[in-house]
Amino acid sequence: MSIASELIRGNTDMIILSHLLLGDSYGYNINKSILLKTKGLYELKEATLYTAVKRLEENGLINSYWGDENTGARRRYYSITSEGRQAYVNMLSEWENAKNLIDLLIKEDNTNA
Amino acid sequence: MSIASELIRGNTDMIILSHLLLGDSYGYNINKSILLKTKGLYELKEATLYTAVKRLEENGLINSYWGDENTGARRRYYSITSEGRQAYVNMLSEWENAKNLIDLLIKEDNTNA
DNA sequence: AAATATACCTTGACAGGTGAGGTATTATAT
DNA sequence: ATATAATACCTCACCTGTCAAGGTATATTT
Numbered sequence: 001m002s003i004a005s006e007l008i009r010g011n012t013d014m015i016i017l018s019h020l021l022l023g024d025s026y027g028y029n030i031n032k033s034i035l036l037k038t039k040g041l042y043e044l045k046e047a048t049l050y051t052a053v054k055r056l057e058e059n060g061l062i063n064s065y066w067g068d069e070n071t072g073a074r075r076r077y078y079s080i081t082s083e084g085r086q087a088y089v090n091m092l093s094e095w096e097n098a099k100n101l102i103d104l105l106i107k108e109d110n111t112n113a
Numbered sequence: 114m115s116i117a118s119e120l121i122r123g124n125t126d127m128i129i130l131s132h133l134l135l136g137d138s139y140g141y142n143i144n145k146s147i148l149l150k151t152k153g154l155y156e157l158k159e160a161t162l163y164t165a166v167k168r169l170e171e172n173g174l175i176n177s178y179w180g181d182e183n184t185g186a187r188r189r190y191y192s193i194t195s196e197g198r199q200a201y202v203n204m205l206s207e208w209e210n211a212k213n214l215i216d217l218l219i220k221e222d223n224t225n226a
Numbered sequence: 227a228a229a230t231a232t233a234c235c236t237t238g239a240c241a242g243g244t245g246a247g248g249t250a251t252t253a254t255a256t
Numbered sequence: 257a258t259a260t261a262a263t264a265c266c267t268c269a270c271c272t273g274t275c276a277a278g279g280t281a282t283a284t285t286t
Contacts, residue, residue: 003204006123006242007211009273018219034218042214047275050235052229055273071280073233092219098120099212101155105147106131106205119272122242141264160244163266168242186251186264 004042012044012052013061015092017084020062026075027053053078061087117155125157125165126174127204130197133175139188140166147224166191 019030027049035043044052056062061084067075080088121128132143140162148156157165169175174197180188193201 001280003207004211004214007207008215009242010119011215012273015215015218026233037218038214041151042218045275046152046234047236048273051273051275054235071283073231075233092115094120094218095215098117099163099270101117101151102121102124104127105128105150106208118243122273125242139264158244159265160246160267164243167266182248184252186262188264 008042011095012048013056014088014095015044016049016052016056016078017061017080017088017091020078020084021088024077024079026067026077028075030078056084059087060084066111121155123217124208125161127201128157129162129165129169129191129207130193130201130204132175133191133193133197134201137190137192139180139190141188143191169197170202173197 005071015034016030019025019033028045031044031046031049053062053064057064057078060081062078062080064076064078067077069075128147129143132138132146137148140159144157144159144162166175166177170177170191173194175191175193177191179187180190182188
């Protein structure tokens with residue numbers, strides 16, 4: 001696992017939920033979107049992505065349904081639930097707290113014991 | 114594991130190295146210092162701490178030696194190596210990148226596909 | 227006909243974190 | 257005196273999220 005992944009670990013669910021706030025989407029598209037937004041700097045590995053959406057659905061944060069494409073490969077679409085929206089708000093808050101905590105712990109002006 | 118811990122995961126080494134930049138220290142003190150700096154909001158679990166310093170030493174980022182206390186329990190002191198200093202700089206940079214990447218991915222103004 | 231892109235999924239292994247357990251010394255409260 | 261708490265170290269089995277490697281299937285491009 002790359003260093004970046006090791007640090008992004010634990011934020012996968014929040015990232016996926018954030019994407020679904022904009023509208024229903026499917027796995028492949030979620031990943032392409034991440035790749036686009038980060039200009040190729042980051043993408044979820046497929047196994048990570050499908051593990052995550054499975055976990056999110058089991059936890060009631062998203063629902064899924066098969067799309068009715070006439071052409072191309074079938075797609076499983078995901079939509080965020082109201083529990084998912086609430087969980088997302090909490091995750092955002094936790095993420096802000098974690099950032100602040102870590103930054104506090106690596107600050108230089110330690111009037112330290 | 115608390116939610117905060119899941120997000121702080123992967124930053125343990127950086128946090129410990131940051132503390133050792135201020136001078137040699139020992140496990141128990143590192144943890145008390147973290148508790149102080151965060152005003153009780155966060156502390157490393159003992160198992161996490163001792164796993165981390167073992168890993169750091171195996172990787173050559175810190176050295177250790179037994180203190181010569183006349184009283185109280187024995188203490189194993191740790192000092193950061195030059196490799197450790199270099200690794201710390203890299204970790205700081207990785208952390209900034211990870212923060213930016215995650216924040217980018219949860220930003221609201223997604224002109225999104 | 228072969229390669230690439232789209233699109234899904236599972237399994238085994240790995241790494242960091244942690245609960246629960248252990249050892250030993252010293253200080254404090256009962 | 258003695259029990260409790262604080263200081264200080266350590267290990268092991270387990271959990272969780274990640275991911276390499278494998279698989280299936282359709283459509284498009286070379």
